[in-house]
Amino acid sequence: MATLPSHPPSRSASARLGDDDTVVLAPGEPVIVFEHVDLAFDDKVILKDLSFTIEPGHTKIFLGASGAGKSTVLKLILGLLKPDRGEIRVMGQRVDQMREVEMMKVRQHLGMVFQEGALFDSFTVRENVGYKLYEETDQPLAEVHRRVEEVLGFVGLGEHIDKAPSALSGGQRRRVAIARAMTAKPPILLYDEPTTGLDPITSVTIDAEIIKLRDLEGVSTIMVTHQLRDAFYVAEHTAIREHGEVRLVPATPEKVAETEFIMLRDGDIAFEGDVHALKAAADPYLKAFLS
Secondary structure, X not given: OOOOOOOOOOEOXXXXXXXXXXXXXXXXXXXXXXXXXXXXXXXXXXXXXXXXXXXXXXXXXXXXXXXXXXXXXXXXXXXXXXXXXXXXXXXXEEOOOOOHHHHHHHHHHEEEEOOOOOOOOOOOHHHHHOHHHHHHOOOOHHHHHHHHHHHHHHOOOHHHOOOOHHHOOHHHHHHHHHHHHHOOOOOEEEEEOOOOOOOHHHHHHHHHHHHHHHHHHOOEEEEEOOOXXXXXXXXXXXXXXXXXXXXXXXXXXXXXXXXXXXXXXXXXXXXXXXXXXXXXXXXXXXXXXXX
């Protein structure tokens, strides 16, 4: 594995620091950039020469068989792993060379939704959702309470605010995890198999929250999944607000193009393109995966 240098991390020329030390990107600058990233564990190659970008407000969906390297991409973005070669930038900051103390600041721009939700069983829903604000900021409690109530209302769980996670269904717990990830208003949300283990009807409710956050809050999205039904639903629908109500409708061609798929196979990109190109792919591996 690559060793970490002692020099400070670099920022892209167009990224700048705001008044509160958050990074402000230039218009149109990608929120995430991978350039020729390699990663191996001993003799096992995980990723080979991986390059891609994500534009603000866009979605990238990673598909592939188990062990193809999908979740590894999320760990690299979060700084939990370092590549052997290549560059990774998050919000204009080069993170592949960062020390842990520096990565903590970058993670302020990232919200993570784990496969199992990863809620604290001994906390109420309110305490789970507000945990980061309670523990890591000096915001007045009244402001934190208002934000927690706001995000729980957004995901339709306001009436469950004082319940324990054990009192909720699997789908409700997953929506609490999404609310927790969005509480600090990160510009990027990462989803690791967000619908695994849920029935199809419940899965659609999770898909809807992902779409709402992307289209109504302008969040940039990375979704790792092997559930094609959910991936296609996220790509082909959009959220609109009319007369105070939110509806999901079929996406326009322009909106569909804002969601790109990357299919990983043994660490390589086997496919990159939109949902229409994926469905029309003639490659035997892709056709077998989609069947």
